[in-house]
Amino acid sequence: DTEVTQTPKHLVMGMTNKKSLKCEQHMGHRAMYWYKQKAKKPPELMFVYSYEKLSINESVPSRFSPECPNSSLLNLHLHALQPEDSALYLCASSQDRVKAFFGQGTRLTVV
Amino acid sequence: DQQVKQNSPSLSVQEGRISILNCDYTNSMFDYFLWYKKYPAEGPTFLISISSIKDKNEDGRFTVFLNKSAKHLSLHIVPSQPGDSAVYFCAASDSGGGADGLTFGKGTHLIIQP
Numbered sequence: 001d002t003e004v005t006q007t008p009k010h011l012v013m014g015m016t017n018k019k020s021l022k023c024e025q026h027m028g029h030r031a032m033y034w035y036k037q038k039a040k041k042p043p044e045l046m047f048v049y050s051y052e053k054l055s056i057n058e059s060v061p062s063r064f065s066p067e068c069p070n071s072s073l074l075n076l077h078l079h080a081l082q083p084e085d086s087a088l089y090l091c092a093s094s095q096d097r098v099k100a101f102f103g104q105g106t107r108l109t110v111v
Numbered sequence: 112d113q114q115v116k117q118n119s120p121s122l123s124v125q126e127g128r129i130s131i132l133n134c135d136y137t138n139s140m141f142d143y144f145l146w147y148k149k150y151p152a153e154g155p156t157f158l159i160s161i162s163s164i165k166d167k168n169e170d171g172r173f174t175v176f177l178n179k180s181a182k183h184l185s186l187h188i189v190p191s192q193p194g195d196s197a198v199y200f201c202a203a204s205d206s207g208g209g210a211d212g213l214t215f216g217k218g219t220h221l222i223i224q225p
Contacts, residue, residue, distance in 0.1 A: 004154070006154075042200060042216060045212040056212060096206075
């Protein structure tokens, strides 16, 4: 199993809603990541979890709240988002800090 | 300031010919480089990587070349096939205790023409 699974694939939410993005991997990777990708831009790192502990937060606004319940799961809790937060949110995992496997992404639209 | 640069937003190549995608970097702490292929609305798919201790890595139709002194790498695809049409991202990692995660270039849209 070399998959990183993200749910949902698409999400439309209002600016007052609370929603969560989910990510799962069963490759035994010790690091998991959230990236954000806007149209025609490269993926940008948001958060890094290493051994279930948050190791990097790339100055992401507090309306994005990551959570790592266990070594296979990674969540991104969303609250009071803005329309400019609409993007493709990518989850990735890696074992050796270099080669990351990406999920298919969640296409988020904030209305 | 972009640490990983892909200066060609798009590249058009005839089927069967060689595709050469270029990437430059500025951070001398980067020691591992990767190429990802991405279709619209999908996650990036890993293609090939190279460590800074090597200057070439080959996997089937894909070869990556690294010139450390020039801080330049390139991806060669030969022969190019229609299914290779996608956006290709160059990415770099500083695995020596610096920032974790990958730094991506802006991508090059490769179009393979029949």
